[in-house]
Amino acid sequence: MIPQSHFLILGAVLFAMGLYGALTRRTAIGILMSIELILNAANINLITFNKFIGNETLGQVFALFVIAIAAASAVIGLVLVIAVYRNMKTIFTEKMNILKW
């Protein structure tokens, strides 16, 4: 049986990758993808704790909700990216500074 720590290490690695991607990607789509990674890291943690601590399905249900919300947020994010692209002909986040002082 695979010990619990392996799962948590996987989650932590995934989270770190996502965070690194979110902080370093130049394109808005890249950032969105990185956020998805962060969410999935959270999901892995939720499933893991559900498996090793409780004997109920609360963590799984929570994970399902997170997946649904991730899908919705991805949709909204992509729509925003398309809308921004139509206006500004770019998806580089450092160019999106028209609200700046």
Next chain:
Amino acid sequence: MVGYAHFIPLFPFAAFAVNILFGRKLGKMSALVSIGASFISLVIAAVTFIGNSHYGEGSYMIGRWLSFGGISLDFGVTVDPLSCMMLMVVTVVGTLIQVYSIGYMRDDKRYSRFFAYMSLFMGSMLGLLLSDNFVMLYIFWEGVGLCSYLLISFWFERPAAARAGMKAFITTRIGDTGLLIGILLLFFATKTLYFRDLGNLAINDTTLTVIALLIFCGAVGKSAQFPLHVWLPDAMEGPTPVSALIHAATMVAAGVYLVARTYGLFLAHHSSLIWVAYIGAITAFMAATIATVNNDIKRILAYSTISQLGFMMLALGVGGYDGGTFHLMTHAFFKALLFLCAGSVIHAVHTQDIFKMGGLLGKMKATGWTFLIGALAIAGVPPLSGFWSKDEILSEILREGHPILFGVAVVTSLLTAFYMFRLIFVVLFGKPRSELRAHESPAVMTVPLGILAAFSIFAGFFKPVKFEPLMMGVSAAISVTGIGMAYMLYIRNNKILPAPLRARFAFLYRLVSNKYYVDEIYDALIIRPCMRFADIAASFDSRVVDGAVNLTAYLSIIAGKVQCWFDLYVVDGIVNMAANITWLCSAVFRRLQTGLVQNYLLIAFFGLAIMILLKLTGGQ
């Protein structure tokens, strides 16, 4: 048929409304509207006249008008011999004058308005004649005054006409103010305003005399009696038919009518009546003398009117009610005739100076002969109408025992015959004194002349006269003497003016030809002080009142400037300072807003990390 009398003034008023509203569209038809209305009034007046002579007099009420404090006032109509006679005179003369005006005013650009005013004038006068109380009378009285103003200054483009209109209005207003005060005083003293109550008023003599004299003031103004006669000669600036209407039927007759209508008031106390007599005598004599030296055809007739009105007042003043009102009627006919003849002459020769005319009888047959008839009538040659009325006045004066007044009346009659025939001889006989292309006026003007001439001849027979051979002989002799004097001076001698006579009485001549300096005296005593006072008031206005206003404005400007400065530098300064402080503070913190989304994310992550660390370390 007496009950229809109140319709008489309504037709001219309706004609006025139609002409003033639709005059432009009606054009020349407006004359027919006015004349038609006058003619209907004439017919009703005639029916009323006949009915009155059958059924006697009476006044009746049309409707309740005012009711206040237990006193009520009705719209009433008086139908008695006096009002019936005057209704006939006004409608006959008025209708004929309007017919004449078709010819006289043919080319005038305010043709329809002229007829509108004429109708209003007639309507007001007819209403005045029918009034049975002072308030109605006063309303129509002012209506007559207004119309005289409108018509005298009808050619208001000419400054003289506009001034004459104003003079007439203001002068008569002075008298009217007296009348108004008299009416109010009568009301407060007796609580009645009806003419029928005037005979037996229960008030003391002093009040009664004061009221009578105040009412007489109104008559003095309207009938152009001394000292308010100055407006009438100037009123000659109006169109000649207007002069005829004013002099014969409407305006000036109103004053005499007022005295006759309120005669009971005057009879009650003789001290007021004697005032009427003396004012009349002074006016009659003064105006007659002025007429003998004037050279303007219309002004001679105007002074003649003043003189004749003075004659009527004189008659009324000595108690000769019949003679005065009789003369009012006959005078209306022959004075209308004379004015219309003068208008016809002016129409033909385009001048008013009699010494530029001459020998017109040959060129203008109809006008000339009717003119002569009018002159014979006013001079009092038997058996024309003027003879009968004048004779009656003279005998009444003598009968009442006023030798001085009788003397004045005789001299005035003599002068009347003299100045009328001076006019006639100079205008109609002799040789033309300047190049005039005189021509007879159209039939629409000469036919009314003929009708009026017939009235001038026969009006004297409308009233049975006591036959007094001696008095009549004297009266006829007076007029023949006057005519003879004029003949001697102006036909035989045939000089422009009898120069030797003038040289001998230079002072008198100057006095008379300057109209006794009445205008000058008024100018010096009333008008000039008024003007000076107005000037002083104006300079007070422009210096003190305007100065105060300007000072206020100037102070306001200075205060405004101070406030503006305060606003700009203090209030705005505070606001700007607040804004600047905010700006300075924000200069530091806005550096955080990089606009790079990953910076925010990084900050959020480190913030979260710090919070977790704190939680982990702080939790133990």
